[in-house]
Amino acid sequence: MGGYFGVVSKTDCVADLYYGTDYHSHLGTRRGGLAVHDGTACQRYIHDISNAQFRSKFEFDVMKLKGRMGIGVISDTEDQPLMIGSHLGNYAIVTVGRIANTAELVKKAFGLRSAHFSEMSGGEINPTELVALYINQGATFAEGIQIAQEAIEGSCSLLLLTDEGVYAARDKLGRTPIVIGHKPGAYAVTLESCAFPNLGYETVRELGPGEIVRLTAEGFDVLALAGHRSQICAFLWVYYGYPASTYEGINTEAARYRSGAALARRDSTPVDVVAGIPDSGTGHAMGYAQEKHIPFRRPFVKYTPTWSRSFMPQDQPTRELVARMKIIPVRELIQGQRLLFCEDSIVRGTQLRDTVQRIFDYGAREVHMRPACPPLIHGCKFLNFSRSKSELDLAGRRAIKELEGHDGAPPAAYAQPDTPQCKAMVERIRQRLGLTTLQYQQLDDLVGAIGLPKEKLCTYCWDGQE
Ligand code: SF4
Incomplete structure (x- = not known):
């Protein structure tokens, strides 16, 4: 599994990002990562968290990070966030889900001839890089995300950190949740809504299946409407969801x-x-x-x-x-x-x-x-x-x-x-x-x-x- 947290604020967002991401530690045990935009560029840290708490691994990094926008991830598999340079601009990306048709997507991507993968681990392609490759085929971030979502079999919810704000896109069948929160001067998105109360956020609403929004410190724009079909994972309520979290209002x-x-x-x-x-x-x-x-x-x-x-x-x-x-x-x-x-x-x-x-x-x-x-x-x-x-x-x-x-x-x-x-x-x-x-x-x-x-x-x- 894995979890994500993103925030855009009128003031420095690093503390909210650090603690908000930490509230997803029960969802993954391999990698933790943070990326922060300081107004001109992104800075990123990734650590192996397989034998230590997320917070202990990042406590010195957060002192060096400064910025008003950021995304964070707890991942059960690969390194994230990835930093991508593209015709859309530079951005950082995190994903949660599982791509079932990786081989087919890689083959199609190589058909573009200019495609390549740099994040290889043990001969495996990093699925987040694969998603980024498909996003880069769009004329805009929103169009690219839709191209990726359509191509992927399995599931994929994601956050992008860009010059213009944080994009949040829920899986096309909504298997994992994304919740928007607000406090004066800041908007945030999270998988686990339990990340909000202690950071002062109130839940605004949840994204629907396939919905895409772009967050700024002033609010959020809907860039793709929610679809009608939902297949949210019932196991969230049985086992891996945190007791203090609410999904679909439950x-x-x-x-x-x-x-x-x-x-x-x-x-x-x-x-x-x-x-x-x-x-x-x-x-x-x-x-x-x-x-x-x-x-x-x-x-x-x-x-x-x-x-x-x-x-x-x-x-x-x-x-x-x-x-x-x-x-x-x-x-x-x-x-x-x-x-x-x-x-x-x-x-x-x-x-x-x-x-x-x-x-x-x-x-x-x-x-x-x-x-x-x-x-x-x-x-x-x-x-x-x-x-x-x-x-x-x-x-x-x-x-x-x-x-x-x-x-x-x-x-x-x-x-x-x-x-x-x-x-x-x-x-x-x-x-x-x-x-x-x-x-x-x-x-x-x-x-x-x-x-x-x-x-x-x-x-x-x-x-x-x-
Ligand atoms: S209900 Fe079971 S099969 Fe479906 S997404 Fe959840 S864990 Fe996977």
Whole structure:
């Protein structure tokens, strides 16, 4: 994934840019970048943030930066922002999304003969540079962005820092949000609206799918109108969106309470305690506990002073070690209890199996798991959103492979909660995780908890529907 923040101000914008970008740190773990326009040119810094906080990496850079316009990014993959010289003028660019047809776009670009790529890493083309190449084909920035958006399969939301202001363009199907904020003397754009309150911004409105605006310190111009079709990622509300953020007018934490309540209404399992797997399971668990009038407890406590965010160790054993060290079990709250946990989702299930075993080792009588979304059976094609390298690593797909005897595309029946196929898959996952019971959220209930019509949401990773 990744996140972005941009600002145009009548006074120096660097502090807002620094803190606003930092509020996207939960969305990426590889690179952070800032670009600031000082009135004549752009200055840029990029750092590897795979083993340190964004703020600690940039705290000395921001003292050297000065300017009234800037863009920032947290990226899960490549270096950003890129600085581009073109017939449109010099600009800096950041993107969030996933280009599914890179090879085709590169081939077309080389057909122009004059095209070349300079930002290569491990033989791979930097997708942000590819987007810039298509933008440069336009007669204006807005036209170029539309050319790029039309050419890209997958998704792409982006910010440009130019001499005339900050351009913001939301993905053509709106898979990732862009929110405009205002405070006296400044306008800003952000993926996470939680970046606004502490910097003094009020949300003005969100961009619609495919909409393009240009921000100045006085306001913003709409350069391309929003389209009618939306496919915003439903996983924002389930897992990776920040609880204090609101997308499409729907707050993430409030949606998680409703999601937990929906899980509770379908459940008659007698338990003593409801808990969340920290952090994102917590909101769902609070909704569940409240609906059932069962005590909410924290039998696992996250050690936040030094494990405040998920870094990305390269190897699986280190990732598992980090996951284990981050949460501490509390024997007094576990021993002899029938515990029901809400979890945002089950991806591979490897860490969860270890967690369940630890809960039993600490004397739990029963451990029940209630994931807040249906079984994941398709890898994300649109956002690089994945904690897993192959979709065949997904717990759901592994179970289907065992049941079907092959690893081809899963039959549609596995995505329907009441079919024998789906029940058999869930039972396989329950056995592998060593749980007393396992009951997943149903897709209709998740959609209802979010509160948008299903056709406006992307739900591909659960039901394979595009
Ligand atoms: S496939 Fe899943 S994670 Fe990817 S955009 Fe769609 S809902 Fe979001």
